[in-house]
């Protein structure tokens with residue numbers, strides 16, 4: 001329950017998509033906006049509901065839309081998005097109307113901020129005559145790549161021959177055709193529709209981007225010209241809302257004690273986020289590659305992240321014996337704390353946008369093993385523009401893994417990437433920019449989103 005707030009404050013209703021990588025930044029956004037004088041309601045599906053006890057100052061509003069039979073695996077995302085947007089609009093309208101009626105004497109709802117995937121919230125805002133703002137938890141680079149797909153098709157570049165997959169996409173250097181989300185998410189027709197549908201932002205007043213100020217700035221500017229609404233480029237939100245616990249799973253904090261015993265910058269942290277999976281053979285190659293690298297490591301093997309495996313013992317026989325105290329395996333880590341730990345010198349990642357922001361903020365360079373959606377585009381920028389990542393894009397194979405781990409953790413190349421990563425994030429210029437739309441970055445009003453809410 002929410003603590004009593006004596007004076008009336010404008011209330012924002014925040015609507016996250018029910019996945020870890022989407023919920024975390026929106027809860028952090030809520031924390032930041034609370035500190036700026038707003039009251040916060042988190043409207044959430046019952047599936048993957050956040051824990052209210054971690055946020056005693058928020059009001060939580062469950063949306064009871066029928067989602068039975070749906071899970072939050074990567075394979076089900078499209079169906080889940082469709083089911084949510086079909087089934088949650090009426091229940092959201094009803095519970096929001098009830099909340100507003102019951103809390104008449106309290107704070108007035110002034111705006112709905114919704115994850116772009118929760119577009120039913122925009123329809124509800126419109127019918128209640130409330131302003132709405134879109135929140136994007138992915139990089140502008142990836143959104144621009146998606147946005148370019150209809151043009152590529154109109155110009156005859158898509159669908160492309162297999163022989164063109166390694167070629168650069170015109171105007172999107174260093175992205176190749178194979179990095180476009182068509183090759184890992186649905187059909188070309190679906191992607192064209194998604195790109196066209198998400199361009200006009202319907203009746204919403206603005207878009208908020210969680211980013212680091214200068215990362216992907218030119219992509220933001222290009223998108224801004226197309227969308228023609230205010231853009232608020234803020235973040236990194238996890239740094240602005242540091243005390244907030246946003247994890248849906250229980251974090252194994254014992255690994256911090258283990259990290260305390262390791263030498264500075266010696267540990268490779270491995271996590272593939274909350275959705276990506278590997279098959280059992282790939283997992284074994286990862287294990288033996290890590291074992292022969294000789295490097296200390298902390299590895300998140302999430303429950304359900306290994307395909308085609310029924311057995312509770314996922315790792316190869318003898319592996320734990322072979323690595324002894326040199327490696328730690330956990331089901332879920334306190335990732336932000338891990339990346340901020342002085343013992344961590346590298347991050348083997350699937351290149352989800354939250355993981356990238358968290359890694360850059362702590363000066364940790366990456367081994368990039370992207371899976372789907374935005375991750376391939378992110379990986380290209382990490383490795384070829386910012387030059388803070390090493391690509392691992394071949395079939396998982398132990399000798400390649402050993403080599404790439406050594407390059408990152410022990411060679412001069414890795415040390416140089418670590419220095420560049422440190423330089424990318426400047427905390428002095430990347431925090432208090434909530435009120436600076438990207439098209440007018442020099443203006444510094446103290447009232448966030450003011451022009452969108454009136």
Ligand code: UDX
Nearest residue numbers: 021022271273274275300332333335336352353354355
């Ligand atoms: C999803 C998409 O897959 C990704 O492509 C998109 O950019 C964002 O949304 P996800 O795959 O979960 O996200 O990856 P990521 O964006 O990196 O978010 C994972 C979050 O889980 C991070 O905030 C990370 O700190 C957290 N995490 C991960 C933990 O807290 N503990 C862990 O052990 C692993």
